Amino acid sequence: MNFTKMHGLGNDFIIVAGEKELPADADQRAIQLCNRFFSIGADGMVYILPSNHADFKMRIINSDGSEPEQCGNAIRCVSKYVYDHKLIDKTEITVETLGAGVQKVQLNVQDGKVRTVRVDMGQPILSGLQVPTTVDEARVINYPIEVDGKEFRFTAVSMGNPHCVIYVEDAVNFDLATWGPKLEVHPMFPRKINVEFVTVKNRTYTDMRVWERGAGPTLACGTGACATLVSSVLNGLTDREATVSLKGGDLFIEWNEADNHVYMTGPAEEVFTGKV
Ligand SMILES: N[C@H](CCC[C@H](N)C(=O)O)C(=O)O
Numbered sequence: 001m002n003f004t005k006m007h008g009l010g011n012d013f014i015i016v017a018g019e020k021e022l023p024a025d026a027d028q029r030a031i032q033l034c035n036r037f038f039s040i041g042a043d044g045m046v047y048i049l050p051s052n053h054a055d056f057k058m059r060i061i062n063s064d065g066s067e068p069e070q071c072g073n074a075i076r077c078v079s080k081y082v083y084d085h086k087l088i089d090k091t092e093i094t095v096e097t098l099g100a101g102v103q104k105v106q107l108n109v110q111d112g113k114v115r116t117v118r119v120d121m122g123q124p125i126l127s128g129l130q131v132p133t134t135v136d137e138a139r140v141i142n143y144p145i146e147v148d149g150k151e152f153r154f155t156a157v158s159m160g161n162p163h164c165v166i167y168v169e170d171a172v173n174f175d176l177a178t179w180g181p182k183l184e185v186h187p188m189f190p191r192k193i194n195v196e197f198v199t200v201k202n203r204t205y206t207d208m209r210v211w212e213r214g215a216g217p218t219l220a221c222g223t224g225a226c227a228t229l230v231s232s233v234l235n236g237l238t239d240r241e242a243t244v245s246l247k248g249g250d251l252f253i254e255w256n257e258a259d260n261h262v263y264m265t266g267p268a269e270e271v272f273t274g275k276v
Pocket residue numbers: 011062067068069070071072073074161162194212213214215218220221222223224
């Protein structure tokens with residue numbers, strides 16, 4: 001199998017193009033190939049597949065073998081891939097995902113190189129039961145949750161995949177490894193959840209560190225950055241456009257009031273190609 005290793009702010013993926021559909025053993029293949037000691041190593045595997053509704057379809061498998069509905073950093077990577085590898089000859093493309101249907105993508109190309117990618121990540125889902133959580137409320141904002149005797153307050157946002165946003169004093173130095181995995185599998189989240197710890201610096205800048213469902217601590221999370229911005233607006237903490245600063249770098253996120261869509265802008269890089 002030929003593959004291309006790519007990343008979005010250090011959230012890294014094994015990209016596979018050319019398959020007609022997801023291989024039956026995609027889960028086992030991801031567990032094996034994402035292993036950073038015995039194989040290629042990555043946060044997930046991403047398949048670029050044909051689509052009847054968009055220029056291409058993207059499906060992603062987490063490093064634990066689970067299939068999430070959506071992945072923001074991966075969309076930027078596969079959009080750059082199809083442009084660089086001449087699978088498309090335009091800079092405005094569409095991608096189909098399980099969690100958000102057909103999404104528009106704008107490639108910012110300068111001197112023939114894709115500099116940044118702007119993705120329409122669709123509308124956030126805020127209804128508690130639809131995120132999903134077990135909370136039957138129209139919105140779950142600053143809601144109490146207890147884990148191992150410690151109480152947190154979270155805001156639930158789905159970008160197609162579920163997110164739990166928690167505000168802390170110092171996100172950069174927060175004990176992600178202790179509390180991330182406990183919250184990921186908390187019974188309040190029927191399909192587990194991605195956990196974002198956030199410190200708002202000002203109305204247009206936040207620090208965020210993420211524990212991802214099915215992948216653990218990653219350097220960046222595109223859908224998590226979108227959820228962070230939506231949550232921060234809902235909690236009155238930021239404007240509708242802000243930089244979300246992650247361990248791997250910055251994403252610029254907008255929650256457009258007119259169309260209720262969330263837009264994510266950031267880089268994508270190709271690192272190497274290989275064959276397994
Ligand atoms: N682990 C996530 C999928 C990858 C999301 C993240 N890498 C992104 O950039 O959005 C989940 O199970 O929902």
